[in-house]
Amino acid sequence: MSSVPESFRLEEARAVQRRLAQRVVERPLGEVDVVAAVDVAYEGDLAFSAAVAYSMREGRVLAAARSINKALFPYVPTLLSFRELMPMVRALLKLPAKYDVVMVDGQGKAHPYRLGIASHLGVVLDVASIGVAKSKLYGEVVGDKLIDPKDGEVIGAVVRCKKPLYVSVGHKATLEDAASLVKSLCTDSAMPLPILLAHNEANRAKRIKPKAFDKWGEAYE
DNA sequence: GCGACAG
């Protein structure tokens, strides 16, 4: 499997995360109809990402897109963006539909440096985003809130769907709006509907067997 | 040194 590149410097990565975290904006979502979601599935060193646009008003998927990329970085807690951000961005940029907010399978602000992959994606694409994780990466659960043990700040919320979900602000959203939206999209499965759809789409993409890749590692036909 | 650790 892929390993950490020789050129990688943890101190620089942290500096990037702290700098980008300062660009995160917290504000009301406003009216939401189309909710996009992205997820990534793996098979060996290939990352199959998928993005879907779901209309809550129409109750249906408006569009879907996928991208297949070589995994260039391993999974390292707190550094998930270095592995999954590009695949997610590429699938999202191919999505032929406008959306009001994007749900990401992972943490947003509930990260030791305040830049989980949901926030990273939101800042990079300048779109509203929400982090929805099945398990906790960082923070102390107090009631239905996630608190940063080092400064007491509220960095996330625990939303009870089928199982507890760790929801946090990605970008251009408030924690209240994020938690409210996730609740309204809970299903009988573990994740909210849009993410479940993206998850299934990413797994279906595994049937594709890439033959060629561009210089950035993205497969093309 | 020990425990925690998104996907």
Add this chain to the structure above:
DNA sequence: ATCTTGTCGC
């Protein structure tokens, strides 16, 4: 995340 057998339910 992925691996992996049997088991439960529609």
